[in-house]
Amino acid sequence: MVIYVHTINLEGFNIRTDMVIEEDPSFNLDSKKVKVIESRKGRNRSFVTISFNDITDKDNYQKVLDQMILSLTKLLEKEKIKQEDSCLVIGLGNSFSTPDSLGPKTIEKVLVTRHLFTFGDVEKGYRSVACFIPGVTGVTGIETNDTITSLVKKIKPDFLIVIDALASSKIKHLTKIIQIANTGITPGSGIGNRREKITKERLKIPVIVIGVPTVVDEVTIVDDVIKSIGIKISKEKINEAIIPLDYNMIVTPKDIDFKIEKLSSLIASSLNHVLHPNYNSTK
Numbered sequence: 056m057v058i059y060v061h062t063i064n065l066e067g068f069n070i071r072t073d074m075v076i077e078e079d080p081s082f083n084l085d086s087k088k089v090k091v092i093e094s095r096k097g098r099n100r101s102f103v104t105i106s107f108n109d110i111t112d113k114d115n116y117q118k119v120l121d122q123m124i125l126s127l128t129k130l131l132e133k134e135k136i137k138q139e140d141s142c143l144v145i146g147l148g149n150s151f152s153t154p155d156s157l158g159p160k161t162i163e164k165v166l167v168t169r170h171l172f173t174f175g176d177v178e179k180g181y182r183s184v185a186c187f188i189p190g191v192t193g194v195t196g197i198e199t200n201d202t203i204t205s206l207v208k209k210i211k212p213d214f215l216i217v218i219d220a221l222a223s224s225k226i227k228h229l230t231k232i233i234q235i236a237n238t239g240i241t242p243g244s245g246i247g248n249r250r251e252k253i254t255k256e257r258l259k260i261p262v263i264v265i266g267v268p269t270v271v272d273e274v275t276i277v278d279d280v281i282k283s284i285g286i287k288i289s290k291e292k293i294n295e296a297i298i299p300l301d302y303n304m305i306v307t308p309k310d311i312d313f314k315i316e317k318l319s320s321l322i323a324s325s326l327n328h329v330l331h332p333n334y335n336s337t338k
Contacts, residue, residue, distance in 0.1 A: 089118045091126065101133065103235040110230065110317050119233070123325035126235055127263075131214075131329065134237060134261040140213035141169070141183035142330055145203055145253075147219040147240070149191045154269040154307040157220040157315055157322075162186045164323030166331060169210070180333025185210060200251030207258050214261040217253060218322060222305075223268035226279050229307070230314040233267055233322070240264045267318055269311060273297060273304045 090106045103126045107119050144165050146158030169185040171177050189195070189202040207215065217240055223229055239254030239262045255262045274294050281288055308314065327334045 089115070089122060091122055100238045101130065101236065102238070103130065105233045105235075106228075107231055110314065110321065116317070116321060120321055120325055123233065123235075123321065124328050127325055127329045130235060130237060130263060134214065134263070136214050136261060138182060138332070141211075142185070143207065143210065143212035143215050144184060144186045144326065145215065145217045146186070146188045147199065147217060149194065150188070151194075153312050153315060154305075155191075155220050157267055157269060157319055158218040159188045160315055160319035161218045161322045161326075162188050164320060164327075166327045166334060168331070178333065181331045183212075184330055185212065198251055200253055200257075203253055204258065207260065212260065214263065215253075215258060216326065217262060217264045219264065219266050220269040221266040223271050224275055226271055226276060228268050229271060230267060230269060230311070230318065233265065233318075236264050236266075237261065238264065240266070265322055267322075269315070270305045270307050273306060276306060 090104075092104045092106075093101070105119060105122050105126065107115055109115055110119065144162060146160075146162035148155040148158040150156050150159040165184065165186050167184055167186050168177060168181055169183045171181075172183045177183075187203075187206055189197075189199050192198055195202075203215075219240060221234065223232075237255070239252055239257075241252045251257075253262060274290055274297055277293050277297065278288075278290050281293070
């Protein structure tokens with residue numbers, strides 16, 4: 056296993072993408088290695104990008120899992136989160152749309168313990184963890200942020216972890232990057248459907264976000280194909296040609312159901328190990 060860790064300053068970049076690392080033109084995903092890049096945008100805004108090739112490979116899965124556990128542990132320490140602090144894990148997304156089901160699928164596999172703490176003593180090495188799937192506004196009619204804000208006020212967790220599917224500006228990055236950040240999230244922003252932000256400033260508790268790119272727009276696909284055959288044309292021109300034809304679709308890999316299952320298991324397993332040090336299930 057080869058891991059590259061370095062820090063880059065992204066203050067000067069302003070490229071539209073859900074993936075912070077894609078704002079850095081020097082980034083190149085290595086198909087043969089697990090790569091870890093720590094990025095920063097401002098004094099207290101941290102991002103960790105873990106890139107990999109094939110998550111379905113058993114050895115690669117284990118390498119990425121180990122790195123997830125390490126990166127999450129470091130970020131919790133940076134946020135001064137203590138072992139006894141309680142956690143609320145939120146799975147954003149739509150359970151009925153496979154590319155958007157990463158959050159709900161992950162929640163199904165996270166070890167929930169909050170109810171046990173209400174019954175009596177819990178073995179040392181486990182913390183109070185609650186999970187919730189708020190659904191999407193188009194289905195519930197309720198703003199996601201309103202649901203989460205109300206829940207935080209009611210159960211008063213010490214910190215929040217949010218899992219969501221993201222949009223990418225590179226085809227080759229789909230399902231091959233995991234981004235961890237302490238900056239909060241704007242649900243729906245990846246497809247231009249911005250909702251209220253979920254942030255530390257709004258909720259008054261640390262908010263850690265875990266995201267994986269699962270979709271890309273058609274403009275990006277056309278742009279990548281054209282560049283691969285040596286034709287130079289701007290994305291703006293491609294966009295101008297596609298939108299009037301109503302061809303600006305959101306696309307996902309054909310094996311996305313299998314990838315979502317693997318990625319949700321990996322993220323849930325990393326959370327179980329980080330949130331519960333005595334969690335002894337096999338990785």
